[in-house]
Amino acid sequence: MESGFRSNRQQLRRDPCFSNSGRRQSRSPSVIVIGGGISGVAAARALHDASFQVVLLESRDRLGGRVITDYSFGFPVDLGASWLHGVCKENPLAPLIGRLGLPLYRTSGDNSVLYDHDLESYALFDMDGNQVPQELVSKVGEVFESILQETEKVRLEYSEDMSILRAFSIVFERRPELRLDGLAHKVLQWYLCRMEGWFAADADTISLKSWDQEELLPGGHGLMVRGYVPVINTLAKGLDIRLGHRVMNIVRGYNGVKVTVENGKTFMADAALITVPLGVLKSKSITFEPKLPSWKEDAINELGVGIENKIALHFDNVFWPNVEFLGVVAETSYGCSYFLNLHKATGHPVLVYMPSGQLARDIEKMSDEAAANFAFTQLQKILPDATSPVQYLVSRWGSDVNSLGSYSYDAVGKPHDLYERLRIPIDNLFFAGEATSVNYPGSVHGAFSTGLMAAEDCRMRVLERYGELDLFQPVMGEEPLVSVPLLISRL
Numbered sequence: 001m002e003s004g005f006r007s008n009r010q011q012l013r014r015d016p017c018f019s020n021s022g023r024r025q026s027r028s029p030s031v032i033v034i035g036g037g038i039s040g041v042a043a044a045r046a047l048h049d050a051s052f053q054v055v056l057l058e059s060r061d062r063l064g065g066r067v068i069t070d071y072s073f074g075f076p077v078d079l080g081a082s083w084l085h086g087v088c089k090e091n092p093l094a095p096l097i098g099r100l101g102l103p104l105y106r107t108s109g110d111n112s113v114l115y116d117h118d119l120e121s122y123a124l125f126d127m128d129g130n131q132v133p134q135e136l137v138s139k140v141g142e143v144f145e146s147i148l149q150e151t152e153k154v155r156l157e158y159s160e161d162m163s164i165l166r167a168f169s170i171v172f173e174r175r176p177e178l179r180l181d182g183l184a185h186k187v188l189q190w191y192l193c194r195m196e197g198w199f200a201a202d203a204d205t206i207s208l209k210s211w212d213q214e215e216l217l218p219g220g221h222g223l224m225v226r227g228y229v230p231v232i233n234t235l236a237k238g239l240d241i242r243l244g245h246r247v248m249n250i251v252r253g254y255n256g257v258k259v260t261v262e263n264g265k266t267f268m269a270d271a272a273l274i275t276v277p278l279g280v281l282k283s284k285s286i287t288f289e290p291k292l293p294s295w296k297e298d299a300i301n302e303l304g305v306g307i308e309n310k311i312a313l314h315f316d317n318v319f320w321p322n323v324e325f326l327g328v329v330a331e332t333s334y335g336c337s338y339f340l341n342l343h344k345a346t347g348h349p350v351l352v353y354m355p356s357g358q359l360a361r362d363i364e365k366m367s368d369e370a371a372a373n374f375a376f377t378q379l380q381k382i383l384p385d386a387t388s389p390v391q392y393l394v395s396r397w398g399s400d401v402n403s404l405g406s407y408s409y410d411a412v413g414k415p416h417d418l419y420e421r422l423r424i425p426i427d428n429l430f431f432a433g434e435a436t437s438v439n440y441p442g443s444v445h446g447a448f449s450t451g452l453m454a455a456e457d458c459r460m461r462v463l464e465r466y467g468e469l470d471l472f473q474p475v476m477g478e479e480p481l482v483s484v485p486l487l488i489s490r491l
């Protein structure tokens with residue numbers, strides 16, 4: 001191990017910047033950004049603007065990562081992120097979204113029990129297609145909130161962590177009146193299903209200690225009506241981006257890093273900024289020389305990564321109620337369904353079915369056609385006269401080797417500081433991405449901020465080594481932010 005590293009270090013001194021051919025041209029500090037999602041392009045943009053030589057290596061043939069706006073229906077549909085969580089000027093993405101004039105459709109205000117939805121505009125049905133009375137849904141929503149409050153007491157009493165599901169059963173033992181039956185029980189399961197969707201994980205794996213530790217920005221949640229990808233494209237303009245470059249090996253030495261991609265090509269720089277998803281780090285498909293320290297490996301292994309998928313169904317016409325979302329209630333949260341009505345926000349006849357956790361995993365085993373049929377069958381349960389979709393799109397975030405999961409969450413028994421441990425740099429390797437965000441994991445704005453933060457850490461560290469801290473532009477803070485109000489609507 002030691003001798004291998006020494007020979008790599010010797011190689012690092014010989015090899016020029018960014019490729020294995022030609023000599024290093026200038027003294028500008030150089031960085032390799034690995035991964036072209038929001039955190040990667042934000043970091044690359046910031047370092048490029050701070051006069052660094054930057055190359056961004058992205059394994060897919062597109063940028064955006066878990067931000068992907070598909071146009072095959074003839075209009076934009078997001079198959080990854082679609083909400084701006086926190087429609088407010090404090091949101092780090094607000095200046096950019098405002099400047100681009102991208103409209104938002106707000107689906108909820110602050111503190112909704114359904115996170116990104118208010119119970120203002122919805123229709124829930126049972127499996128026989130009978131609509132659940134609105135008063136019952138609201139009443140069960142209050143019970144659900146009471147149960148969550150009771151779990152707070154359980155958390156304080158038990159020193160050991162437990163799953164949110166186990167905490168629910170303790171609450172039911174203590175407060176039997178909160179245990180519902182019949183239709184009300186099914187509605188409660190639907191609330192649980194939405195909570196599981198928020199974490200992209202099943203309730204028996206979500207940590208009681210940490211489930212409410214993440215922060216929410218104020219202003220509620222707004223759908224990006226024209227899709228999220230314009231944000232990525234704007235940040236990426238003019239950068240040196242190499243698509244189809246899957247990183248396999250990262251060697252770090254005193255004088256720099258050497259990064260090898262799948263076809264054997266190597267890239268050299270002063271530092272590397274790693275933004276690949278947590279699922280990819282877990283899979284160990286990228287090898288590090290020398291090995292990452294054990295506390296970093298533990299953070300990678302212990303932080304949870306969940307699955308949420310989207311199955312977008314495009315219809316000829318709108319035959320469903322004019323509400324923001326439709327739901328099917330069932331005996332278990334696994335059997336419940338949720339459809340986002342994009343027609344409300346965008347005017348296009350599209351419903352997006354969103355399974356998460358084990359259900360999402362099971363659906364990923366099906367072909368695209370079978371998955372779309374499965375979603376349509378759920379819809380037919382509540383709307384028997386539904387006409388078949390004319391087109392569909394199916395995401396596979398769990399099995400896609402470029403993501404291997406949708407976003408991170410706190411698993412039972414694991415400390416919340418894992419996000420921070422994942423972020424902390426090692427020598428000249430810097431880490432960014434949603435799973436390194438302590439306050440806003442699992443979000444686009446959280447990932448964006450980590451990209452900027454890692455870029456700033458990297459800039460400081462590299463320039464310190466160059467002894468030229470004053471020579472280059474800071475990554476953040478000097479350019480005055482133009483404040484353009486967000487365009488928010490509720491049609």
Ligand SMILES: Cc1cc2nc3c(=O)[nH]c(=O)nc-3n(C[C@H](O)[C@H](O)[C@H](O)COP(=O)(O)OP(=O)(O)OC[C@H]3O[C@@H](n4cnc5c(N)ncnc54)[C@H](O)[C@@H]3O)c2cc1C
Binds near residue numbers: 248286310403
């Ligand atoms: C279905 C779904 C719905 C979501 N909904 C929302 C939402 O509404 N609002 C919200 O704020 N957030 C949402 N999120 C979360 C949000 O999309 C992510 O938190 C964010 O986009 C992650 O950005 P990132 O830069 O950390 O990672 P990514 O976007 O995953 O970027 C990492 C990049 O690394 C690349 N890569 C992987 N392996 C390699 C390799 N070996 N070499 C080179 N490159 C590699 C990947 O291809 C990818 O482009 C959602 C996510 C999903 C999956």
